[in-house]
Amino acid sequence: MDFAKSLLQPLSSSAVGSGVLDATKLVILGGTVETARRAASSGWNSFVSSFYLTAHFCEDDYPYDWLLNWLSKQPAWSRSREFEATTSTVTATGRSSQRTAGDEVEEDIEDVIEEDDGRPRLKVHFQPTLDTTHTIYYKGHLLRIRRSKKTDGSELSMLTISVVARSNAILKQLVLQAKREYEQECVDRVQIYFADQHGSWRWSDSRHKRPLSSIVLNPGVIEMLVADAKDFLRSERWYASRGIPYRRGYLLHGTPGAGKSSLIHALAGELALDVYIVSLSASWINDASLTSLLGRIPARSILLLEDIDAAFTRSTSRDKESTGAPSATKETKDAAGPETKKEAEKDDSKLSLSGLLNALDGMQASEARLLFCTTNHLERLDPALSRPGRMDVWIEFRNASKFQAEGLFRNFFPVAEEFEAESTPSSSLFSSYNSSTAATPPTAPTTPAPSTPSTSATPSADAAPQSLKDALPTLESASSLGTTLLDAARLSELAKAFAEAVPNEEFSVAELQGFLLKHKSRPEEAVRQVGQWVIKERELRERLAREREEKEEKERVAKEKRRKEREEKARKEKEEAEEKARKEREEKEKKEKEEAEEKARKEAAEKEKVSPPASSESEAAAAKPKDD
Numbered sequence: 136m137d138f139a140k141s142l143l144q145p146l147s148s149s150a151v152g153s154g155v156l157d158a159t160k161l162v163i164l165g166g167t168v169e170t171a172r173r174a175a176s177s178g179w180n181s182f183v184s185s186f187y188l189t190a191h192f193c194e195d196d197y198p199y200d201w202l203l204n205w206l207s208k209q210p211a212w213s214r215s216r217e218f219e220a221t222t223s224t225v226t227a228t229g230r231s232s233q234r235t236a237g238d239e240v241e242e243d244i245e246d247v248i249e250e251d252d253g254r255p256r257l258k259v260h261f262q263p264t265l266d267t268t269h270t271i272y273y274k275g276h277l278l279r280i281r282r283s284k285k286t287d288g289s290e291l292s293m294l295t296i297s298v299v300a301r302s303n304a305i306l307k308q309l310v311l312q313a314k315r316e317y318e319q320e321c322v323d324r325v326q327i328y329f330a331d332q333h334g335s336w337r338w339s340d341s342r343h344k345r346p347l348s349s350i351v352l353n354p355g356v357i358e359m360l361v362a363d364a365k366d367f368l369r370s371e372r373w374y375a376s377r378g379i380p381y382r383r384g385y386l387l388h389g390t391p392g393a394g395k396s397s398l399i400h401a402l403a404g405e406l407a408l409d410v411y412i413v414s415l416s417a418s419w420i421n422d423a424s425l426t427s428l429l430g431r432i433p434a435r436s437i438l439l440l441e442d443i444d445a446a447f448t449r450s451t452s453r454d455k456e457s458t459g460a461p462s463a464t465k466e467t468k469d470a471a472g473p474e475t476k477k478e479a480e481k482d483d484s485k486l487s488l489s490g491l492l493n494a495l496d497g498m499q500a501s502e503a504r505l506l507f508c509t510t511n512h513l514e515r516l517d518p519a520l521s522r523p524g525r526m527d528v529w530i531e532f533r534n535a536s537k538f539q540a541e542g543l544f545r546n547f548f549p550v551a552e553e554f555e556a557e558s559t560p561s562s563s564l565f566s567s568y569n570s571s572t573a574a575t576p577p578t579a580p581t582t583p584a585p586s587t588p589s590t591s592a593t594p595s596a597d598a599a600p601q602s603l604k605d606a607l608p609t610l611e612s613a614s615s616l617g618t619t620l621l622d623a624a625r626l627s628e629l630a631k632a633f634a635e636a637v638p639n640e641e642f643s644v645a646e647l648q649g650f651l652l653k654h655k656s657r658p659e660e661a662v663r664q665v666g667q668w669v670i671k672e673r674e675l676r677e678r679l680a681r682e683r684e685e686k687e688e689k690e691r692v693a694k695e696k697r698r699k700e701r702e703e704k705a706r707k708e709k710e711e712a713e714e715k716a717r718k719e720r721e722e723k724e725k726k727e728k729e730e731a732e733e734k735a736r737k738e739a740a741e742k743e744k745v746s747p748p749a750s751s752e753s754e755a756a757a758a759k760p761k762d763d
């Protein structure tokens with residue numbers, strides 16, 4: 136204070152008004168008090184904080200999803216006065232849309248289910264806006280929860296939970312409970328994760344489990360696959376005791392639209408496994424990013440490499456020198472010359488076969504996972520990739536057999552008993568067909584055999600097979616029912632008639648499904664129309680094939696024309712160049728000759744000047760005076 140007084144003394148003595156003095160005193164006093172208050176407050180805060188245990192959860196890891204799912208069910212969380220409404224899920228049941236809207240409201244709001252007016256039902260979730268702190272009671276403890284963005288520029292969200300407690304047991308309990316609840320909700324769903332361009336796994340979708348019975352394959356294939364996968368999942372010790380890497384690979388190859396992806400998703404549901412999908416044709420995929428991704432797949436999950444041949448058309452070629460060893464280190468690249476360095480950098484942006492093999496079964500590759508690879512072009516795969524140990528089980532997919540056509544038909548149409556039991560036609564879709572139709576022993580789904588599409592006779596309304604003809608007389612009465620409900624015997628009869636009308640292995644299951652979808656409430660009509668559809672499809676295929684051929688022929692002719700034009704142009708240019716060279720040569724020779732002649736002439740003239748001819752000498756002698 137004395138110091139302040141001494142500072143203020145000159146002011147007072149210089150007759151400044153006492154009002155100014157008082158104001159200045161007030162400012163100094165206020166500043167001192169505020170500084171003291173802040174010091175006390177920060178001391179108190181750090182004192183209080185020292186009692187808090189804090190856990191951080193980042194969006195790119197599973198506990199974040201578990202906790203957000205748990206929080207979304209806490210009234211205190213959803214009753215926030217400043218909140219975000221989002222259909223982007225924080226729950227285990229779907230993150231299908233990205234709509235969000237921030238607002239401030241005065242009233243309590245519960246989750247809202249939008250009315251089902253024919254559009255998909257979206258569940259709207261409410262959660263506090265970013266950077267607001269919330270307190271929630273949990274088992275007698277007060278939790279302080281804050282959602283914020285990470286500051287490392289990754290745009291990822293963080294969840295920070297603090298609690299006053301002596302040990303972190305309460306936080307562990309919370310995480311485990313959130314995990315249990317999340318998994319409970321996942322029971323009927325399959326979680327799908329995609330590799331993103333940052334080299335991380337991103338949750339992408341949560342799909343309803345598809346019953347295996349909805350997949351129609353030839354007898355025994357599904358049973359074999361399920362038994363094999365189940366056997367693998369319970370054989371960890373067996374593998375460990377024999378020193379065999381605990382991994383299993385399945386190669387699903389063959390015609391498009393035959394059910395490869397569908398089978399994998401149905402199997403994931405059956406075995407309660409999550410699916411991790413990498414697209415090897417993505418431009419950002421290279422050896423390093425793939426190795427890192429495949430090393431971070433949780434145990435007991437499915438790794439799916441779709442269209443594995445596509446990776447090889449992008450940039451990968453079999454590196455003959457490659458031994459599968461890791462690529463050059465940064466130091467060795469720096470030590471190399473600029474050209475080599477450029478080459479090495481170019482290589483780094485590619486996926487090589489050795490890199491892929493390394494990622495699949497190198498030291499870093501995770502174990503206890505089922506690898507599924509799909510391809511429509513088995514012939515494009517390098518044998519190193521498809522050999523046993525990497526791909527232990529091969530399953531070939533062909534166009535629909537008659538057995539599959541019949542199974543698909545059964546799946547589509549409800550039988551009356553089931554319809555009554557389930558009361559909704561859509562829920563019974565895919566449910567009536569069961570494995571009782573697939574009781575024959577498994578076919579060996581190992582090495583591929585060449586596909587042999589059926590050349591069976593064209594079915595038509597006139598030339599309908601006997602079973603179809605048998606079915607037709609009763610169609611009229613059945614179709615008068617509107618949504619036709621069939622008894623089991625009738626369904627069986629129609630399914631057989633349908634299968635007989637469909638040529639063996641000529642159309643994919645997806646194509647048959649497309650046809651049946653057009654008649655999904657009219658099974659009789661489907662049977663009646665299928666012969667016509669087959670004819671039309673064949674005509675369409677022929678037309679498309681013809682158009683493709685014509686296009687290819689046009690392209691071939693145009694290419695040939697361009698080639699000839701190029702050759703003609705090159706020939707002309709060559710001739711012109713030769714002519715030009717010849718002329719230049721002649722010109723040059725002519726010039727040289729002229730120059731040589733000129734030179735010779737000049738030399739001769741010079742010579743003449745230096746030594747005159749003998750006749751002139753004698754003339755001179757004659758002209759000399761006689762007295763000499």
Ligand SMILES: Nc1ncnc2c1ncn2[C@@H]1O[C@H](COP(=O)(O)OP(=O)(O)OP(=O)(O)O)[C@@H](O)[C@H]1O
Pocket residue numbers: 349350351352390391392393394395396397398510511532644645646648
């Ligand atoms: N065997 C099948 N059983 C049941 N549905 C099938 C079958 N095959 C195909 N489908 C249906 O056809 C559609 C395409 O199937 P899917 O994507 O599984 O075929 P895919 O063989 O993986 O095709 P692609 O090789 O083109 O990726 C899906 O809607 C699926 O329901």
